[in-house]
Amino acid sequence: MPEPSQTPLEQHNIPLLERIDFVTVKLPFVHPFGTSVQTWTHKEALLLRLESGGYVAWSECVADPDPFYLSETTSTVRHIMRDFLLPLIEPGATIGEVMQKFRHVRGHEMAKATVENALLVWFALQRGVALHALLGWPAKKIMSGISIGLRDTQTELLDAVESAVAKKYHRVKMKIMKGKDVEWVRAVRERFPDLQLMVDANGDYTLDDAAHLQKLDAFALTMIEQPLSYSDIYQHALLQDRLRTPLCLDESLHTFDDVTTAIALDACRVINIKQGRVGGLLESIRIARYAMEHGIGVWSGGMDETGIGRAVNIHLQTADGFSLPGDTSETLNYFTEDIVEQPVVLDRHGFIDVPPGPGLGITVDPQLLMKYMIHSERVR
Ligand SMILES: [Mg+2]
Structure with a gap:
C-alpha cells in the first residue's frame, strides 16, 4: 500500500521546543474499573508538557502502568519518547516528516500518539484555533x-x-x-x-x-x-x-x-x-x-x-x-476531582459539547496537578 501524500495539516512546521516535561499523575477512580484481565482502582497517567513561544501544550498517554491491557506501559513510553522519538524532532521539519521518521521506531503506538497529540495541540494554540478546527x-x-x-x-x-x-x-x-x-x-x-x-x-x-x-x-x-x-x-x-x-x-x-x-x-x-x-x-x-x-x-x-x-x-x-x-x-x-478545570458533562439529551477555545479548550489546574502528581521529569 503506497504511503499517503502529506495533507495540509501535516505541513505545519515544528517549532524549537524550549521545554519538555514528563508528569505522572495518579487519581483514584470513583469505582474500581474491572475487566476480564485486571481491575484498576486508580488512573495513573503519563502526561507530556511541551512549551514553546509562550504556548504550553499538554497531552496524555493512554498506557497503563502495567502491561495487562496492551504491552506498552507508562515506563516504556517514557523510555521511547525520551530516547527515540523526541530526538527525531527537528525544528523546521513538518509534522508529516516527523511522523514519517517515527515509522523507523516499530510499534510503540501509544508513545507516538502522545508526542503527536502534543504537537498538534501546540499548533492549534499557536494559531488560536480549536484542535478539531486544526x-x-x-x-x-x-x-x-x-x-x-x-x-x-x-x-x-x-x-x-x-x-x-x-x-x-x-x-x-x-x-x-x-x-x-x-x-x-x-x-x-x-x-x-x-x-x-x-x-x-x-x-x-x-x-x-x-x-x-x-x-x-x-x-x-x-x-x-x-x-x-x-x-x-x-x-x-x-x-x-x-x-x-x-x-x-x-x-x-x-x-x-x-x-x-x-x-x-x-x-x-x-x-x-x-x-x-x-x-x-x-x-x-x-x-x-x-x-x-x-x-x-x-x-x-x-x-x-x-x-x-x-x-x-x-x-x-x-x-x-x-x-x-x-x-x-x-x-x-470516573473521578470526583480531575486535573482540568472543565469537567465533561452530558446535556439533557445525552450529548457532549466540544470544549470551546483554542487547542483542547481545557485548562490544567496547577494545584490539582500538584495534588495528584507522583513523578515529574524535565527532559529539556
Ligand atoms: Mg475494549
Whole structure:
C-alpha cells in the first residue's frame, strides 16, 4: 500500500521546543474499573508538557502502568519518547516528516500518539484555533457512551445501567468475562429491552467458546467487542461467520494495515479507534475514512482518561466516520476531582459539547496537578 501524500495539516512546521516535561499523575477512580484481565482502582497517567513561544501544550498517554491491557506501559513510553522519538524532532521539519521518521521506531503506538497529540495541540494554540478546527472539522455535539466495568453482583450491574439510562447515555457497554456473560446480559436486556447495549470481553474467550458466544445473539446487542485474543484477527473472522451479532475489534488493531486486514477478512463489522492505540490522531482519521468507505462503523474508545485525554477524544469525534457512540462519558463517572478545570458533562439529551477555545479548550489546574502528581521529569 503506497504511503499517503502529506495533507495540509501535516505541513505545519515544528517549532524549537524550549521545554519538555514528563508528569505522572495518579487519581483514584470513583469505582474500581474491572475487566476480564485486571481491575484498576486508580488512573495513573503519563502526561507530556511541551512549551514553546509562550504556548504550553499538554497531552496524555493512554498506557497503563502495567502491561495487562496492551504491552506498552507508562515506563516504556517514557523510555521511547525520551530516547527515540523526541530526538527525531527537528525544528523546521513538518509534522508529516516527523511522523514519517517515527515509522523507523516499530510499534510503540501509544508513545507516538502522545508526542503527536502534543504537537498538534501546540499548533492549534499557536494559531488560536480549536484542535478539531486544526484537524479540519467543525464543532458538533458528540454522542456519549459509558463503559461499565465488571461488578460483583447482577444487582450492582443493573443499578449502574439504571443510572446510565437516567443520564441518557446513547449506548451502554458492559464488560463480560467467562462466568459473567450470558446470564448477566440477559438480566440487563430483560430490564432494558430498548437499550443500545454492547459487551466487551477484552479477549477472554477462544474459538472453542463459539457455541457459548452464539447464545449472545439472542439479546440484540449492537456488537461484541474483542471476544478473542488481544493479538488475533483471523480467528475473529471465523467467529464472525458463526455469529449474527457484529464483532468489534479493539486490542488487535494497532495500525492502518491491521484495519485493512481485518476488513478484508470480514473479522469485524465495527472498529473501536483508540487514538493512542493506533499511533495518534492523524492515523485515526485515516482509519476512520477507510472504514467509512468500506461500510464499517467506527467509534472512539476510551482509556479512562483524565480531562486531557478525554478532550482529545471529543475533538477526534468531530471527524467523518465516527458514526457510533463511543466510550466518552462524564468525568464524574470516573473521578470526583480531575486535573482540568472543565469537567465533561452530558446535556439533557445525552450529548457532549466540544470544549470551546483554542487547542483542547481545557485548562490544567496547577494545584490539582500538584495534588495528584507522583513523578515529574524535565527532559529539556
Ligand atoms: Mg475494549
